[in-house]
Amino acid sequence: MEVTKVENQRLAIQKKIDKVLCSKEEIESCCPIKDILARFGDKWSIYTILTLGKEEKLRFNELKNQINGVSQRMLTVTLRSLEEDGLVSRQVYPEIPPRVEYSLTPLGQGLLLQLLQLADWAKLNIDQILEARERYAKKEKQAQLT
Amino acid sequence: MEVTKVENQRLAIQKKIDKVLCSKEEIESCCPIKDILARFGDKWSIYTILTLGKEEKLRFNELKNQINGVSQRMLTVTLRSLEEDGLVSRQVYPEIPPRVEYSLTPLGQGLLLQLLQLADWAKLNIDQILEARERYAKKEKQAQLT
DNA sequence: TCACCTAGTAACATGGAAGTAACTAAAGTT
């Protein structure tokens, strides 16, 4: 009984993977998971989403000051691509000096929740990963000595 | 009552974000979420994990054939970095010709589950994102006409 | 008159990821 339960779980996972893994033609173009993950492959998108998640509304320079180390250009580029995907909204007030407010859209907030779930897993398991890296480094050293 | 509920939820999220966002010194070195996400920033890691998730054990060339478009070099590089992080295990059988079997470690299987959750969200929301992109492209076009 | 403010853009430099192609070991097959 227990065995079939585990086996069923395994089959369910395989089914899910099949749905996620796209056909050979789609692999470059539309695979949703790949597309979503590409959002975080870059250096600043996560920080931007997390920072906006904390504060509801932020102006350009407020964001820039809260995201440590980001340059003007990279923040602009990051915000544009997030806006393009409908994750961040951009409100321009045509005053002088100009004022622009950025905030997460509902879609962006949904993604934020997913990110936080992943972050929970990451925090729980980061130690195991760091240990694995150390073990690997040691093995490498030994292999080089031969 | 409803208002305070929503407000509490918001505070809980802010707390979580604070924990995820590292201090200024840590931002480059140890931020776990950044570290985990860096695993998928590259082109082939997800496909490798998903493919291994489907099949339990696979040899180098079996993997290469199932992951459409990957070169020998990139598969090697990807597998090494996944092995380094303890997500994939590598079993060498010293025969001739050599045989090497790759499989997910328990850690890697845990990550796979997280990935599949994210994939579910991605599938639910990919249409909204694609719509947003179209809207953005239209806006861009109009702006260029002026 | 001059510097300063915001929210950027333009031009250019750079490093690392990705890709390509050739090469390897060691034994078995023809």
Add this chain to the structure above:
DNA sequence: AACTTTAGTTACTTCCATGTTACTAGGTGA
């Protein structure tokens, strides 16, 4: 003697994300 197989490695090139610097408009305050 030459060819095949497996699981890579080495050397080289290409490309893109990232980063740096300078520049902009249009008004404000000294």
